Amino acid sequence: MTDIAAGETITSPLDVNRFSPDDAADLPAETRELLDRRRGTLGDVTPLLYRRPVHLVRGEGLWLTDADGVRYLDMYNNVASVGHCHPRVVEAVSRQLSTLNTHTRYLHEGVIDYARQLLATLPAAFGEMVFTCTGSEANDLAVRIARHVTGHRGVIVTAGAYHGGTTVSAACSPSVDPAVPDWVRIVPAPDPFREGADESVRSFAAAVARQVDDLTASGIGTAALLVDTVFSSDGIQPGPLGLLGPAVEAVRAGGGLFIADEVQPGFGRLGEGMWGFDRHSVVPDLVTMGKPMAAGIPVAALAATTRTAEAVGRKVPYFNTFGGNPVSMAAAQAVLDVIRDEGLIENAAARGKQLLDGLAPMRESFAVVGDVRVAGLFAGVEIVGAGGAPDTATATAVVNTLRDRGVLLSTAGVHGNVLKIRPPLPIAESEMDHFLQVFGEVLTDLP
Amino acid sequence: MTDIAAGETITSPLDVNRFSPDDAADLPAETRELLDRRRGTLGDVTPLLYRRPVHLVRGEGLWLTDADGVRYLDMYNNVASVGHCHPRVVEAVSRQLSTLNTHTRYLHEGVIDYARQLLATLPAAFGEMVFTCTGSEANDLAVRIARHVTGHRGVIVTAGAYHGGTTVSAACSPSVDPAVPDWVRIVPAPDPFREGADESVRSFAAAVARQVDDLTASGIGTAALLVDTVFSSDGIQPGPLGLLGPAVEAVRAGGGLFIADEVQPGFGRLGEGMWGFDRHSVVPDLVTMGKPMAAGIPVAALAATTRTAEAVGRKVPYFNTFGGNPVSMAAAQAVLDVIRDEGLIENAAARGKQLLDGLAPMRESFAVVGDVRVAGLFAGVEIVGAGGAPDTATATAVVNTLRDRGVLLSTAGVHGNVLKIRPPLPIAESEMDHFLQVFGEVLTDLP
Structure with a gap:
């Protein structure tokens, strides 16, 4: 009844956008040291997002800041749905x-x-x-x-x-x-x-x-x-x-x-x-x-x-x-x-419309954008290859490139090829514009 | 393998020291009103302790205060083990x-x-x-x-x-x-x-x-x-x-x-x-x-x-x-x-010894005290009747009388006849003395 057969490699969101210790060599010394300490206490069971894990130290509204002072627009975290540190x-x-x-x-x-x-x-x-x-x-x-x-x-x-x-x-x-x-x-x-x-x-x-x-x-x-x-x-x-x-x-x-x-x-x-x-x-x-x-x-x-x-x-x-x-x-x-x-449901509707209006044309502009599904501030963008086939590798590349350009989101779907966009609800019009711009750039720059 | 047969009335701690809506008539109007509102939102699944439920509004150290300003010595709550509102x-x-x-x-x-x-x-x-x-x-x-x-x-x-x-x-x-x-x-x-x-x-x-x-x-x-x-x-x-x-x-x-x-x-x-x-x-x-x-x-x-x-x-x-x-x-x-x-493990040892020294002689003074078991700040006092048989009714009476005299604890054991004493760890010598005194009075006053 499912297209995942028992025993086949699991492609849960956790596994597709997941740090692998094999990629540690390219990371800065400080991150490697923290990863070693993490492995020595939490083992490998608890997953980490991204090829280059993010080490966060502060949050406010839609923004998260890492240990080097780099700021990320949070387009992913639902737990902080009223904004970080309200x-x-x-x-x-x-x-x-x-x-x-x-x-x-x-x-x-x-x-x-x-x-x-x-x-x-x-x-x-x-x-x-x-x-x-x-x-x-x-x-x-x-x-x-x-x-x-x-x-x-x-x-x-x-x-x-x-x-x-x-x-x-x-x-x-x-x-x-x-x-x-x-x-x-x-x-x-x-x-x-x-x-x-x-x-x-x-x-x-x-x-x-x-x-x-x-x-x-x-x-x-x-x-x-x-x-x-x-x-x-x-x-x-x-x-x-x-x-x-x-x-x-x-x-x-x-x-x-x-x-x-x-x-x-x-x-x-x-x-x-x-x-x-x-x-x-x-x-x-x-x-x-x-x-x-x-x-x-x-x-x-x-x-x-x-x-x-x-x-x-x-x-x-x-x-x-x-x-x-x-x-x-x-x-x-x-x-x-x-x-x-703060009228957050109304904001979810308004900013959701802005998101849909921004994403929908990308189905025409970018061959990898197969489908755009939006309801309020929850969106899935299906990344596909030839004939609409799920393209997990490209989806993972997009997520990691967005992370490197200061936007956090992740993947979903049985093939892990759907970009999962789920920002805190108080996102401002300018912040949504920023996301749409960076996202368009990342898609444009795909090899 | 157990002395509780399947289907027999459950005598978990939750059930023995549990408020029954049948007892509501004797309660003050304010409590009844709160109980009605509680029942209208949480139903009867979530249990309440005591024949007369306690409506708490403040906590500090070992002490809890109810809506009428009555103070209770907390001899029961392990969650607040470092003291309430540290x-x-x-x-x-x-x-x-x-x-x-x-x-x-x-x-x-x-x-x-x-x-x-x-x-x-x-x-x-x-x-x-x-x-x-x-x-x-x-x-x-x-x-x-x-x-x-x-x-x-x-x-x-x-x-x-x-x-x-x-x-x-x-x-x-x-x-x-x-x-x-x-x-x-x-x-x-x-x-x-x-x-x-x-x-x-x-x-x-x-x-x-x-x-x-x-x-x-x-x-x-x-x-x-x-x-x-x-x-x-x-x-x-x-x-x-x-x-x-x-x-x-x-x-x-x-x-x-x-x-x-x-x-x-x-x-x-x-x-x-x-x-x-x-x-x-x-x-x-x-x-x-x-x-x-x-x-x-x-x-x-x-x-x-x-x-x-x-x-x-x-x-x-x-x-x-x-x-x-x-x-x-x-x-x-x-x-x-x-x-x-704050040396709380050491305090648990010292106050545990004080507790044991206070409780142990009660085995001689009170026929209902069948056994006293103490390890640090965790104690069980087994309330028994003739021949050492578990006496659930008396244990429940003791717990409710203690509540009425400003001391909170509850029961444990398959028969619900063991008083469970488990105060926050920073209990002071004078607070333990107070407990032992009230406890002795309650046992003395048993019918």
């Missing part, structure tokens, strides 16, 4: 950290107020929040809940999916390891660029329906369809609108739930409301969220419809020591306040 | 949060420096760290790694174990749900109070060996023995010293690894070095740590011996978005600095 977040965290930091087994106003405001951004069907520390934990818990509610075990995910690092959320992440257990079923993400818009909707729903049937036939049953609502790690597929509806219907017909993973698209990035699923006019049973939620303080959450929450009852007891603590909630509250007060 | 932690977090907060895919000195210092507190065999956000994630990853290294699936845990909330770490937590999957095997925690010291060592090792044999015979195989090295949720069993050795030998003979869960005992609490396993003169293959690591900023970690890390290679790719980020590391570094600079 003073309101710093102030809120500092104040709460010097006042009280305990856990949700004592009463505290912060977590209740924040949960109420967050629920208000979700469809009326949603009635309950659980706070975790990571999107991995939220997705893991969502799968546990879906299994209890449905009595089934199977989870359907896309071929390039990344849903986290716990045993269960990693099993639901074929982008990291395509050798998935029998209860994980892989469907190709929609690919309107190659299939055409209508066919991509039809074929996605058909693939999901086939897996539902097979899970039913095998006795595993369908617990859930778990998808990132903008297919981030599959290479960013924001459309066609309404795409998710038929697939979700197929899953529900098989007794399964729909879990919307909003860890990447959520919190206004797509420039139309808070959540990616809203654009597709579907109401999930469970929503997971994380990354940009609290500006880098580890905060994530799961929202459940009242109906789902009632079906679970207390069958899945859960307590998270740090989840929903007063400092985490103060950080999350500050982020939510900034999104509203 | 100014050095506040300062370090505020400074780093206003400077830079990204992730480990860029180079940063903070994570490397901290990992080096932490590795220096572990036996020389340890060579590599992975940072996560929660102990749940660290234990989940430890099990994943143990499975890859050994090629086996089975995990042996104790009957009252709590190792986390992910699907896999929750499966390893019979204290929350004793209905475990076939690859989790439960052994009774050592119980020297009832078995005698020597017999408790022998019977623990024998129970582990039986499960190793059975896992081998069933084809599941033993991936790991996973235990909290002070058996915190089993009711705190700090001795006899050397206890773990024979059990670990039995697991290794079956090809399994030993994972030391230091989430509760670690970071100096036991008053003898940093780690609980040190006291038992065993060297684990993997060590997990969390709770007190960064004063409530969600930070946890996994340490691996060089041998284990080499056996894994890159077979378990792992990236944690928030894990090891500059702010998390600044918080963790401040905690480590405070432990050293």
Whole structure:
């Protein structure tokens, strides 16, 4: 069901744009020394981006500064979605950290107020929040809940999916390891660029329906369809609108739930409301969220419809020591306040239009630009060779050249050939112009 | 293998000392209103401590203050192990949060420096760290790694174990749900109070060996023995010293690894070095740590011996978005600095002796005090009835009366009858005296 066969070289975003110790010889002595110390403490498991890793020391707004004072325009980091080191977040965290930091087994106003405001951004069907520390934990818990509610075990995910690092959320992440257990079923993400818009909707729903049937036939049953609502790690597929509806219907017909993973698209990035699923006019049973939620303080959450929450009852007891603590909630509250007060969703829409207007003509000007997909401040630019075939090598070269010219972004997609553009939301018009200019230059200079 | 049968009422610490909405009628109107709002956003899944929940608004050192200005001596919270709202932690977090907060895919000195210092507190065999956000994630990853290294699936845990909330770490937590999957095997925690010291060592090792044999015979195989090295949720069993050795030998003979869960005992609490396993003169293959690591900023970690890390290679790719980020590391570094600079391990030893000297005579003075177990600033007081039988109701009454008299602690153990005493490490002599006095009064006043 996927074009990555088990055992084939993994081409997850982490692996394509990844530093290899083989390239260390060309680096400055200071970087080599730091890399040696890193290897002596963290080993090789924790990946580093870029052929020449970036050693950052400061961040402000859209800009990051390295140890040599070189500045980079951040076109990639979603965690700092309100801008690096936003003073309101710093102030809120500092104040709460010097006042009280305990856990949700004592009463505290912060977590209740924040949960109420967050629920208000979700469809009326949603009635309950659980706070975790990571999107991995939220997705893991969502799968546990879906299994209890449905009595089934199977989870359907896309071929390039990344849903986290716990045993269960990693099993639901074929982008990291395509050798998935029998209860994980892989469907190709929609690919309107190659299939055409209508066919991509039809074929996605058909693939999901086939897996539902097979899970039913095998006795595993369908617990859930778990998808990132903008297919981030599959290479960013924001459309066609309404795409998710038929697939979700197929899953529900098989007794399964729909879990919307909003860890990447959520919190206004797509420039139309808070959540990616809203654009597709579907109401999930469970929503997971994380990354940009609290500006880098580890905060994530799961929202459940009242109906789902009632079906679970207390069958899945859960307590998270740090989840929903007063400092985490103060950080999350500050982020939510900034999104509203600074009009960041509106800015994502306006700057997203500017991005689309700048990128779209490049499909004509540059043969390597195969497709341009933009929703608010989340864009995928597909780098292709002859006949529209994915060109991973050129995509990696573009990313590394951009890094050398002071612009940070990375890759996505099962072939690692899609440039992933995902800047902090307060990007200014001039900053977007700067990006478009440098990007055009890098494409022009390609050999 | 356990005295909790599957399906029997769960008596985890969470459930014994837990608020029930049935008791709401007796509470003040303000608390009821807050409880209603909490239920309308967080539902009933996230538990609350005490018959009359505590609504906290401020913390400083050993003291917590509620919304009515009532002060509580904190004899329970391990997360704030350097004391509530320690100014050095506040300062370090505020400074780093206003400077830079990204992730480990860029180079940063903070994570490397901290990992080096932490590795220096572990036996020389340890060579590599992975940072996560929660102990749940660290234990989940430890099990994943143990499975890859050994090629086996089975995990042996104790009957009252709590190792986390992910699907896999929750499966390893019979204290929350004793209905475990076939690859989790439960052994009774050592119980020297009832078995005698020597017999408790022998019977623990024998129970582990039986499960190793059975896992081998069933084809599941033993991936790991996973235990909290002070058996915190089993009711705190700090001795006899050397206890773990024979059990670990039995697991290794079956090809399994030993994972030391230091989430509760670690970071100096036991008053003898940093780690609980040190006291038992065993060297684990993997060590997990969390709770007190960064004063409530969600930070946890996994340490691996060089041998284990080499056996894994890159077979378990792992990236944690928030894990090891500059702010998390600044918080963790401040905690480590405070432990050293304020001599908190020495204080844990001295105040632990004061605690033992105060509690030990109560075995004679009060019939309900069945056993007193103390290691540094971690103590379990077993509340018993006739013939030494666990008396959960009296333990719960003691905990709630202490709460009403301004002292916070809770319960542990498979019967929930062990008072769990685990104050922040900087407790002063006068504060310990205050606790001992109030505790004696509460026991005296028991009906």
